[in-house]
Amino acid sequence: MTELTGLTEEELTGWVRSEGFPAFRGKQIFQWIHQGVDFEGMTNLPQNLRQDLATKAVAQPVTIRTQRVSALDGTVKFLYGLRDGNCVEGVLMRYKFGVSLCISTQVGCRMGCRFCASTLEGCVRNLSAGEMLGEILQANRYLAGEEKKVSHVVLMGSGEPLDNYEQVIRFLRLLREEHGIRLSLRNVSLSTCGLVPEMKRLAEENLPVTLCVSLHAPNDAIRRQLMPVAVKYSIPEVLDACRYYIAKTGRRVIFEYALTDGLNASEENAAELAEILRSLQCHVNLIPLNAVPERQLRGVSEKTVRRFLEVLEARHISCTRRREMGDDIEGACGQLRRKVLQTEMGDK
Numbered sequence: 001m002t003e004l005t006g007l008t009e010e011e012l013t014g015w016v017r018s019e020g021f022p023a024f025r026g027k028q029i030f031q032w033i034h035q036g037v038d039f040e041g042m043t044n045l046p047q048n049l050r051q052d053l054a055t056k057a058v059a060q061p062v063t064i065r066t067q068r069v070s071a072l073d074g075t076v077k078f079l080y081g082l083r084d085g086n087c088v089e090g091v092l093m094r095y096k097f098g099v100s101l102c103i104s105t106q107v108g109c110r111m112g113c114r115f116c117a118s119t120l121e122g123c124v125r126n127l128s129a130g131e132m133l134g135e136i137l138q139a140n141r142y143l144a145g146e147e148k149k150v151s152h153v154v155l156m157g158s159g160e161p162l163d164n165y166e167q168v169i170r171f172l173r174l175l176r177e178e179h180g181i182r183l184s185l186r187n188v189s190l191s192t193c194g195l196v197p198e199m200k201r202l203a204e205e206n207l208p209v210t211l212c213v214s215l216h217a218p219n220d221a222i223r224r225q226l227m228p229v230a231v232k233y234s235i236p237e238v239l240d241a242c243r244y245y246i247a248k249t250g251r252r253v254i255f256e257y258a259l260t261d262g263l264n265a266s267e268e269n270a271a272e273l274a275e276i277l278r279s280l281q282c283h284v285n286l287i288p289l290n291a292v293p294e295r296q297l298r299g300v301s302e303k304t305v306r307r308f309l310e311v312l313e314a315r316h317i318s319c320t321r322r323r324e325m326g327d328d329i330e331g332a333c334g335q336l337r338r339k340v341l342q343t344e345m346g347d348k
Contacts, residue, residue: 001056001057001058002015002056002057002058003057003058003061003128003130003131004029004030004033004057004058004059004130005033005058005059005060005061005129005130005131005133005134005137005174006128006129006130006131006133006170006174007030007130008173008174008177009026009027009030009177009178009179009180012026012029012030012033013026013027013030014026015057016029019056021049025045025049027179028042028044028045029042029045029053029059030177030179030180031179032045032059033059033060033137034137034177034179034180034181035137035140035141036060036137036138036140036141037059037060038059038060039051039053039054039059040054042059058083058130060134060137060138061082061083061128061130061131061134062080062081062082062131062134062135062137062138063080063081063138064078064079064080064081064138064142065078065079065080065081065087066078066079067079067142073094074094075091075092075093075094076091076092076142077089077090077091077092078090078091078092078135078138078139078142080104080134080135080138082107082127082131086107086124086125087107088104088106088107088127088135088157088158088159089104089157089158090102090103090104090135090139090157091157092139092142092143092150095152097151097152098151098152098187099143099148099149099150099151099152100150100151100152100153100154101135101136101139101150101152101153101154102153102154102155102156102157103132103135103136103153103154103155103157104118104127104132104135104157104158104159105126105127105132105155105157105158105159105160105161105164105167105168106123106124106125106126106127106158106159106160106163106164107123107124107125107126107127107158107159108121108122108123108124108158108159109122109123109158109159109160109163110122110123110160110163111160111163111193111227111228111229112227112228112229113193113214113226113227113228113229114225114226114227114297115216115226115258115260115289115290115297118157118158118159123159123163126159126163126164126167127159127164127167128167129167129168129170129171129174132167132168132171133171133174133175133181136150136153136181136183137181140181149181150181150183151183151187152187152188152189153175153183153187153188153189154188154189154191155168155188155189155190155191156189156191156212160192160193160195161190161191161192162190162192162195162198162199162202163195163198165198165201168190169202169205169207172185172188172205172207172209173207175188185207185208185209186208186209186210188209188210189209189210189211189212189254190202190209190210190211190212191212191213191214191256192211192212192213192214193213193214193227193229194213194214194215194227194229194230194233194238194241195229195233196233196237196238196240196241199211199213199238199241199242199244199245200241200244200245202245203241203244203245203247203248203249204248208249208251209251210251210252210253210254211242211245211249211251211253211254212253212254212255212256212285213238213242213253213254213255213256214227214256214258215235215238215255215256215257215273216256216257216258216260216264217230217235217264217269218264218269218270218272218273218275218276219235219272219276220234220235222263222264222269223235225263226260226263226264235276239276239277239280242280242282243280246280246281252281252282252283253280253281253282253283254282254283254284254285255277255282255283255284255285256285256287257273257284257285257286257287258287258288258289259286259287259288259289259299259300259304259305259308260289260297260298260299260300261289261297261298261299261300261304262298263297265300265304265308267307267308267311269308270307270308270311270312271311271315273312273317274311274312274315274317275315277317278315278317282317282318283318283319283320284312284317284318284319284320285319285320285322286305286308286309286319286320286321286322287322288300288305288321288322305321309321
């Protein structure tokens, strides 16, 4: 079965012709697909054509299996269902500048970061470009009653985007299709734990996305306690790749830093972080740690967050504290999927 959301308009039109349908149907189908519509809803197509298409292709590879809406801030946590029975998460956040959707790029993750629930069962499989796009299309259908659409996308759900490189790049290019959702890549952020070769490769793609790097430590000794990838790629190597990305794209890099009690959150840690980032075109996004009970990691007090910020600011490092959203709906990456999987396993 051909997954149509993963095709450009030109590719889809070619497929339509190869199946013996008139070429003009390609544009019609493409536009319907990018409205999140399945074959039965494509009302300007003959019924027999819709039935034939349904036997040969998949219009929407993703559905919203369940959703939770935060009573605190309106954040929506989606559990997306995939055709093979797997599920992934997405988080829809409303801001003054628009609607942002955090999407997943893999079912699970194999990076093993200690602060993340997504990686506890490892990586089941990569998502296709069409499935990633499908997450946005279904979110847009959810928003239709508000006459809004997703305006910003963050590749920061379950999975390491650069570990699924080819499909992620195809997904990014699909966002720019003229008759698709036409989302500016300047409104897209891609988060990586620091896969150095792929970071450099991404810099060559001429795709103006914002690169976000999960740093979480001011030195390799601490980083290795949190992130297995640090054994392979040192902080100096990661920062060199960041400099390369900045030089190639002209865009600053965002460093994600989850403050963890007793490990990376002291004033000395802040001073060391400021030193290694000095003269780099970057911004630090401080994250109050979401507790992962299986990892025995704890967050920090607001006083500690403020002091860490003050130390960075005093050393002229651009930084902010990330706004916490969706706390009452298990908004952190991997939490809802893990809970659902545990419940289903318990029912068997």
